[in-house]
Amino acid sequence: MKPKTRRRPASGTGKVPFSYGKLFWSTFIISAFTVGGGFVIIPLLKAKYVDEYGWIDDTEALDLVAIAQSAPGVVAANAAVILGYRMGGFLGTAVALLATVLPPLITLTLVSYFYEAFKANPYARMILKGMQCGVSAVLIDVLFGLVQKQVRKKLALPLLIMAGSFVASVFFHVPIMEIIFIDAVLGLLLMRDPIYN
Amino acid sequence: METILALFLSFAKVGLFCIGGGYASLPLIQEEVVAGHAWMTMGEFVDIFTISQMTPGPIGINAATFVGAKVAGVPGSVAATAGFVFPSVIIVLLLAFLYYRYGNVGPIRGVLNALRPAVVALIGNAGIGIVLLALWNREEPPVTLGETDLIGLFILVVSLLLIRLRFGTIRTLTLSGVLGLALYLAFGVTV
Numbered sequence: 001m002k003p004k005t006r007r008r009p010a011s012g013t014g015k016v017p018f019s020y021g022k023l024f025w026s027t028f029i030i031s032a033f034t035v036g037g038g039f040v041i042i043p044l045l046k047a048k049y050v051d052e053y054g055w056i057d058d059t060e061a062l063d064l065v066a067i068a069q070s071a072p073g074v075v076a077a078n079a080a081v082i083l084g085y086r087m088g089g090f091l092g093t094a095v096a097l098l099a100t101v102l103p104p105l106i107t108l109t110l111v112s113y114f115y116e117a118f119k120a121n122p123y124a125r126m127i128l129k130g131m132q133c134g135v136s137a138v139l140i141d142v143l144f145g146l147v148q149k150q151v152r153k154k155l156a157l158p159l160l161i162m163a164g165s166f167v168a169s170v171f172f173h174v175p176i177m178e179i180i181f182i183d184a185v186l187g188l189l190l191m192r193d194p195i196y197n
Numbered sequence: 198m199e200t201i202l203a204l205f206l207s208f209a210k211v212g213l214f215c216i217g218g219g220y221a222s223l224p225l226i227q228e229e230v231v232a233g234h235a236w237m238t239m240g241e242f243v244d245i246f247t248i249s250q251m252t253p254g255p256i257g258i259n260a261a262t263f264v265g266a267k268v269a270g271v272p273g274s275v276a277a278t279a280g281f282v283f284p285s286v287i288i289v290l291l292l293a294f295l296y297y298r299y300g301n302v303g304p305i306r307g308v309l310n311a312l313r314p315a316v317v318a319l320i321g322n323a324g325i326g327i328v329l330l331a332l333w334n335r336e337e338p339p340v341t342l343g344e345t346d347l348i349g350l351f352i353l354v355v356s357l358l359l360i361r362l363r364f365g366t367i368r369t370l371t372l373s374g375v376l377g378l379a380l381y382l383a384f385g386v387t388v
Contacts, residue, residue: 008204035367052208056260067292073212074219074257081282081289082332104254108262108272111248119244121379122387128244129388130377132331133349135247135357139324140234142220143291146317158314165300174321178230180214186346187346188297188304188313196310 015054022053023088024099032103041076041100042068045083052095055087076100157191200269201276207234208261208280216309217316219256226260226322228283236268239336243327251367257281330355 017023034154038136042065049055064086068078080157084096118124150158161183168174208227215222215254230236237245237325249259258278265277267366326336332349333340359369381388 010265012206031254033243033253035251041255063296064293067296068247068289070305071285071292072214072216073282073288074215074222074255077258078254078285078289080317081286082293085290085293088375090339093286093290097282100255100278101258104258105262105278107252107254108249108259109266111252111273111275112263112266115244115248115263119241123382125388126378126381127374128247128377129349129381130352131329131370131374132240132243132327133352134356134373135243135250136328136331137353137373138250138325138366138369139220139320140353140357141360143321143324144319145344146320150314150317158310162314162318165315166321167307169319169322170325176211176224178317178319180216180315181309183315184308187308188202190307191310192304194306197306 010058011057012050013054013057016052018053018087020088021093022091023084023135026053027084027096027099028103031076031100032107042079045076045079049083049087056083060086080093088107153196155196158196161186201272202288203234204265204268205276205280205283208265208277209283211257211261212281213284216312220320221316222260225325226257226264226318227323230264239326239330241267243254243330246327246369279321294310346372348377348384348386352376353379 026048027045030041030140033043046058046061046065048051050058050061061083064082065079069075069080071078077097080096080100084092084094086092088095119128144154147162150162165179166185167171168179211222211225211229215225219269227239227242231239245260245263246256249256249263252259258281259279260275262274266277267273269276271358328341329335329338331353332346333344334346355368355376356373359372360366364372377388
C-alpha cells in the first residue's frame with residue numbers, strides 16, 4: 001500500500017519545523033506522564049502537534065482522531081499511528097507509535113517485577129484487596145455512564161444488542177469474539193443510518 | 198519461543214477485536230489470559246487492571262505489557278505489546294488511505310454503531326467477575342449474601358461515593374488501598 005497522499009504538504013501553520021526527533025520526544029513525554037488512556041492523551045497530542053508546533057491543522061487532526069477512535073485497538077496508539085503518518089509518512093508512524101508504547105512498556109515491566117515481591121506480603125495483600133473493591137467501584141461508575149448513554153438514545157436496536165450480548169455472554173457463555181462478530185454483521189446490515197451514530 | 202509467539206497471537210486477537218477504548222480490552226484480555234491460556238489468576242488480573250489505572254499510559258498497553266512480562270519476562274512484554282498494536286496499525290493506515298481517497302468511511306460506521314452497545318454488555322460481564330472476586334473471593338456465581346465481605350462492601354460503597362463526587366480515580370484507588378490495609382488489620386481479617 002503506497003497512497004498518493006504520502007507527499008501531501010503539511011496542513012498546519014508550520015510554526016516549528018518538523019523533525020522526527022521532536023515528534024519522538026514530545027510524544028514520549030506525553031505518553032510517559034499521562035495517566036488515563038486515549039481520551040486524556042489525544043487532546044494533549046493534538047495541543048502539541050496543532051497548537052504548539054503547527055504540524056497539522058485542527059480540522060484534519062479532528063478527522064484523523066475520529067478515525068483512530070473508530071478503529072480497533074488502543075485509541076492512543078491508533079492516534080499516534082495516524083497522526084504520525086500524516087506528519088511524517090510511514091517513518092512518522094513508526095516514530096510516534098514507538099514513542100507512545102515505550103513508556104508504558106518500560107514502566108509496567110518494572111512494576112510487574114515489584115508486584116511479584118509485593119504480593120507475597122500479607123499487608124500488601126490487604127492493600128490490594130482494598131483496591132480490588134475500589135476498582136469495582138470505578139468499573140460500576142464507568143458502566144453506569146455507558147449504559148446511560150445508550151438508553152438516552154431512545155432507540156430499540158442498540159438496547160436490544162446490549163441486552164442480547166449481555167445475556168449471551170453471562171448466561172450462555174458465548175465466546176466474546178463470536179458475540180462481537182455477530183453484532184458487527186448486524187450493525188453492517190441494520191445500523192448504517194446516522195441516527196445510530 | 199512458543200510462549201512468545203502465543204503471547205503475540207493472543208494479544209493480536211485482543212487488539213483486533215478490541216473496539217471502543219481502554220475498558221473494551223478488559224473482557225477480551227480476561228478471556229484470553231485468565232480463561233483461555235490460564236497465564237494468570239482472576240485475582241492477579243484484577244490487580245493488573247487496578248495498577249494499569251494508576252500508572253501512565255493507555256490501559257490496554259499497560260495490561261498487555263504486564264501480562265507479557267509476568268509470563269515470559271522482557272521478551273514477553275515486548276511480544277504482547279507488539280501483538281496488541283499490530284492489527285490496529287494496519288487497520289488505521291488502511292482507514293487513513295480510504296479517508297484521503299474517498300473522504301469518508303461509511304459502512305464502518307454501521308459496524309461501530311452496533312459494537313458500542315455490545316461492548317457495554319461485555320464490560321458488564323467482566324465487571325460482574327471483578328465484583329464477585331472483590332466481595333466474595335469467587336470467580337463464578339453462586340454466592341450467598343451471608344458470605345459477603347462486609348469490609349470490602351464498605352470500601353466499595355465509599356469509593357463509589359468518592360468517584361461520584363469527582364474525587365478522581367487515582368486518589369480513590371489509593372484511598373481504597375489504605376482503607377483495605379487499615380480495616381482488614383483493625384478487624385484482624387486475613388486476606
